[in-house]
Amino acid sequence: MKRISILGSTGSIGTQTLDVVAMHPEEFEVDGLAAGNNTALLLEQVRRFKPRRVSVSTKERADEIRSSLPAGVELYSGSEGLVEIAAGGNADTVVTALVGSVGLQSTLAAIEAGRHIGLANKETLVTAGHLVTELAGRKGVKLLPVDSEHSAIFQCLNGENREDVASITITASGGSFRDYGREQLKDVTVEDALRHPNWSMGAKITIDSATMVNKGLEVIEAHHLFALPYEQINVLLHPESIIHSYVEFRDSSIIAQLGTPDMRVPIQYALTYPDRWQSPASRLSLAQVASLTFREMDYERYPALRMAIDCGIAGGTATTAFNAANEIAVARFLRGEIPFLRIEEIIDEVLQRHDNAANPNLEQIRLCDLASRELAATL
Numbered sequence: 304m305k306r307i308s309i310l311g312s313t314g315s316i317g318t319q320t321l322d323v324v325a326m327h328p329e330e331f332e333v334d335g336l337a338a339g340n341n342t343a344l345l346l347e348q349v350r351r352f353k354p355r356r357v358s359v360s361t362k363e364r365a366d367e368i369r370s371s372l373p374a375g376v377e378l379y380s381g382s383e384g385l386v387e388i389a390a391g392g393n394a395d396t397v398v399t400a401l402v403g404s405v406g407l408q409s410t411l412a413a414i415e416a417g418r419h420i421g422l423a424n425k426e427t428l429v430t431a432g433h434l435v436t437e438l439a440g441r442k443g444v445k446l447l448p449v450d451s452e453h454s455a456i457f458q459c460l461n462g463e464n465r466e467d468v469a470s471i472t473i474t475a476s477g478g479s480f481r482d483y484g485r486e487q488l489k490d491v492t493v494e495d496a497l498r499h500p501n502w503s504m505g506a507k508i509t510i511d512s513a514t515m516v517n518k519g520l521e522v523i524e525a526h527h528l529f530a531l532p533y534e535q536i537n538v539l540l541h542p543e544s545i546i547h548s549y550v551e552f553r554d555s556s557i558i559a560q561l562g563t564p565d566m567r568v569p570i571q572y573a574l575t576y577p578d579r580w581q582s583p584a585s586r587l588s589l590a591q592v593a594s595l596t597f598r599e600m601d602y603e604r605y606p607a608l609r610m611a612i613d614c615g616i617a618g619g620t621a622t623t624a625f626n627a628a629n630e631i632a633v634a635r636f637l638r639g640e641i642p643f644l645r646i647e648e649i650i651d652e653v654l655q656r657h658d659n660a661a662n663p664n665l666e667q668i669r670l671c672d673l674a675s676r677e678l679a680a681t682l
């Protein structure tokens with residue numbers, strides 16, 4: 304029996320994690336679920352998966368659902384609620400499926416409590432990767448990647464010697480506007496940007512895919528997860544999203560992981576590693592796919608990717624500033640306040656004014672995150 308808790312159970316990754324649980328009801332027990340504002344869906348999940356503990360975004364939301372919860376279910380709220388679900392109870396693995404660096408405190412709390420982490424919330428590693436990996440190492444906690452590219456690389460590295468790795472290559476679909484030139488990006492709408500060609504995901508990551516910020520976050524995530532220098536991490540455009548990523552070894556062999564684009568596969572592998580179980584995902588027929596295509600990454604077309612990698616190389620608080628500026632700019636774009644191309648300009652302007660601090664502690668990261676958000680909100 305595997306006991307899990309999910310932070311962000313009502314989102315895209317959270318609901319797909321529960322799909323995996325539903326496929327193997329005898330093998331999983333759900334200890335805790337943390338949602339934000341979608342209390343109706345949370346209540347449905349409570350009825351179906353019978354967690355012992357739940358949390359919602361605010362006290363008001365908690366008051367709304369208190370009387371509808373079965374007797375004995377513990378109810379929490381706010382950031383303390385997230386920490387309670389992450390570190391209290393008796394889960395073996397906590398799936399971090401919150402969106403944004405709001406997930407940092409609860410991820411650290413889960414690690415501190417000795418829980419293994421099924422890590423979807425990439426912003427946590429982008430903003431404070433050195434602290435998260437150091438704590439996980441000290442506590443003997445596994446950081447099991449859920450992000451499809453990182454799960455692919457993790458699978459390709461299985462049983463290999465790290466000294467034999469020449470490079471890793473993260474594939475990128477190109478997002479909603481992969482066939483647009485920069486001129487065409489001036490007038491795109493929120494609706495257009497939310498139409499990802501291959502994956503159905505939450506709104507924030509779908510916009511990040513369109514700006515290529517997602518790939519930038521993933522390069523930084525890979526740097527921390529696999530302890531690789533940036534010069535060994537490549538990005539390649541692969542519009543079909545069938546090869547999820549690959550590793551090249553020093554003998555020139557390449558090992559890649561392929562599959563239909565279905566997040567339930569990497570989610571399940573993070574929960575069953577090192578075993579493989581039956582999955583709800585459909586089988587890949589390469590004969591039907593017929594051709595796979597690749598393009599060199601164009602850093603002028605996607606300047607936000609270059610900025611993210613430069614921040615990763617600079618280290619310190621640069622990645623925190625990058626991530627915070629992006630989170631605010633994306634939220635503003637989604638609210639219709641700014642045009643699409645303004646997202647990368649805002650990130651750039653925040654970075655121009657950023658005063659980098661090397662090897663930051665948690666408090667320095669918190670302050671940098673706050674200041675970058677405040678600036679990005681006013682630009």
Ligand SMILES: NC(=O)C1=CN([C@@H]2O[C@H](COP(=O)(O)OP(=O)(O)OC[C@H]3O[C@@H](n4cnc5c(N)ncnc54)[C@H](OP(=O)(O)O)[C@@H]3O)[C@@H](O)[C@H]2O)C=CC1
Nearest residue numbers: 311313314315316338339340341401402423424425504505
């Ligand atoms: N979706 C995907 O396929 C993939 C996602 N990822 C990463 O996984 C993470 C989650 O993405 P995704 O599932 O798409 O995001 P969604 O927006 O679909 O879901 C986010 C979840 O977080 C909850 N949430 C948000 N803010 C808070 C808060 N302040 N307190 C408590 N809960 C909160 C939401 O609750 P509610 O809805 O109830 O308000 C929801 O359950 C991101 O870091 C993303 O980059 C990585 C690879 C693929």
Ligand SMILES: CC(=O)[C@@H](O)[C@H](O)COP(=O)(O)O
Nearest residue numbers: 450451475476477478512517
């Ligand atoms: C499914 C997943 O892991 C996403 O992060 C995905 O990578 C988004 O696709 P692109 O960023 O390649 O468009």
Ligand SMILES: [Mn+2]
Nearest residue numbers: 450451452521
């Ligand atoms: Mn990904």
